[in-house]
Each structure stands twice: as C-alpha cells, then as structure tokens.
Amino acid sequence: GENVEQHPSTLSVQEGDSAVIKCTYSDSASNYFPWYKQELGKRPQLIIDIRSNVGEKKDQRIAVTLNKTAKHFSLHITETQPEDSAVYFCAARMGGGSQGNLIFGKGTKLSVKP
Amino acid sequence: NAGVTQTPKFQVLKTGQSMTLQCAQDMNHEYMSWYRQDPGMGLRLIHYSVGAGITDQGEVPNGYNVSRSTTEDFPLRLLSAAPSQTSVYFCASRSTGGREQYFGPGTRLTVT
Numbered sequence: 649g650e651n652v653e654q655h656p657s658t659l660s661v662q663e664g665d666s667a668v669i670k671c672t673y674s675d676s677a678s679n680y681f682p683w684y685k686q687e688l689g690k691r692p693q694l695i696i697d698i699r700s701n702v703g704e705k706k707d708q709r710i711a712v713t714l715n716k717t718a719k720h721f722s723l724h725i726t727e728t729q730p731e732d733s734a735v736y737f738c739a740a741r742m743g744g745g746s747q748g749n750l751i752f753g754k755g756t757k758l759s760v761k762p
Numbered sequence: 763n764a765g766v767t768q769t770p771k772f773q774v775l776k777t778g779q780s781m782t783l784q785c786a787q788d789m790n791h792e793y794m795s796w797y798r799q800d801p802g803m804g805l806r807l808i809h810y811s812v813g814a815g816i817t818d819q820g821e822v823p824n825g826y827n828v829s830r831s832t833t834e835d836f837p838l839r840l841l842s843a844a845p846s847q848t849s850v851y852f853c854a855s856r857s858t859g860g861r862e863q864y865f866g867p868g869t870r871l872t873v874t
Contacts, residue, residue, distance in 0.1 A: 680861065691852060691867050691868055737804060747858065749820065752797075752805040755802075
C-alpha cells in the first residue's frame with residue numbers, strides 16, 4: 649500500500665536553533681501535504697500545508713518545501729522556542745484529486761531545550 | 763460550533779466485550795474518518811466515509827465496523843475487543859475538496 653516515511657523519529661535542539669523534519673511519499677499522484685503538531689494529550693492540529701503546484705510555503709517561523717520529482721517534503725522551524733516541543737506528523741493525500749485519504753508518517757518528537 | 767466531538771474520553775474493556783465509540787461533527791462535512799494512534803506508529807486510518815450511507819476500509823480495518831446514517835455522526839464499533847486494540851482513537855472530518863482535516867479530542871481505550 650501507499651506509505652509516508654518520516655525522519656528523524658526524535659529531534660533535540662537548543663532554543664534558537666533550527667529544526668528540520670523530512671518525509672518521503674510513495675504515491676506520485678499525491679497533491680496535498682499537510683503538517684500537524686500534536687502536544688501531549690491533545691489532538692493533532694494543522695500548522696502548515698502545501699499543494700503540489702507550489703515548491704515552498706512559509707508562515708512566520710515555519711516553512712515547508714516540496715520536491716515532487718524526488719517525492720519528498722520537509723518542515724523547517726527557525727528560531728525554535730520551548731513551546732515548539734511536540735510531536736510533528738507529516739501526511740500526504742493519496743490518489744490525486746481532492747477526495748483522497750490522508751496517510752500519515754510515524755511522527756517526530758521535537759524537544760527544544762531552554 | 764463544537765467542531766468534532768468524541769465520547770467517551772476514556773474506556774476500559776475486557777477482552778471479548780463490545781462497544782461503540784461515538785463521533786459527531788457540526789460543520790456539515792461530508793468526509794469523516796477514524797484513526798488509531800499507537801506509540802511510534804503515527805496515525806493509521808481504520809475506516810472512512812465520503813458521505814451518508816457510504817463507508818470504506820482504510821489501512822487497519824480488521825476488528826472494527828462503521829456506519830454513516832447521517833452527515834453528522836460516524837460511530838466506530840468494536841465487536842469483540844482484543845488487547846491489540848488498546849490505543850488512542852481519533853475521529854476526523856473535512857469538507858469535500860477541503861484541505862484542513864479537523865480532529866476530535868480522542869478516546870483512550872484500554873482492553874485488558
């Protein structure tokens with residue numbers, strides 16, 4: 649079946665440093681790639697997303713890049729803060745179009761040390 | 763709007779018992795889905811529905827049933843609970859063609 653691989657599984661950075669999380673996907677028809685943040689005991693919440701016709705998108709300290717040829721996309725967090733500590737999930741919408749299911753990576757636990 | 767709601771928040775079952783996890787949304791979303799979350803495994807799709815009367819299987823459907831009689835509700839049934847079904851279950855919804863998928867608060871299920 650289709651899958652999404654995410655690396656690393658854990659990431660520890662000092663406050664103020666940058667963090668990068670990488671994902672690859674298998675379905676070449678995928679056209680939508682969201683990133684979710686999940687704090688301990690809470691539900692996943694969308695933080696940024698990108699469509700397949702865009703190579704990069706930025707929202708304040710977070711950015712996402714997409715390489716459709718290589719089938720990988722990345723989340724970049726700059727000037728990290730302790731409140732960025734959470735589990736981050738990438739996902740890809742399968743099958744093209746707007747109806748496909750979201751398939752998630754296994755998550756990255758980010759720890760930002762003060 | 764309450765968004766996506768789930769009940770119960772916590773549940774303990776014995777092996778072989780059955781139960782229904784409830785999910786409701788008040789955003790008139792056509793698409794609803796159920797995921798389970800296990801440590802180190804991410805969110806895995808169990809079942810989904812693209813509208814009332816239409817359901818289909820996801821990645822890990824065995825041991826679970828769903829139905830969708832209304833747009834608002836999408837219950838998940840465990841017919842005979844097994845310890846392997848110990849997990850956190852999230853319901854989610856989005857509009858057709860919509861980008862953001864909204865998650866419920868989750869149900870933590872333990873099967874002993």
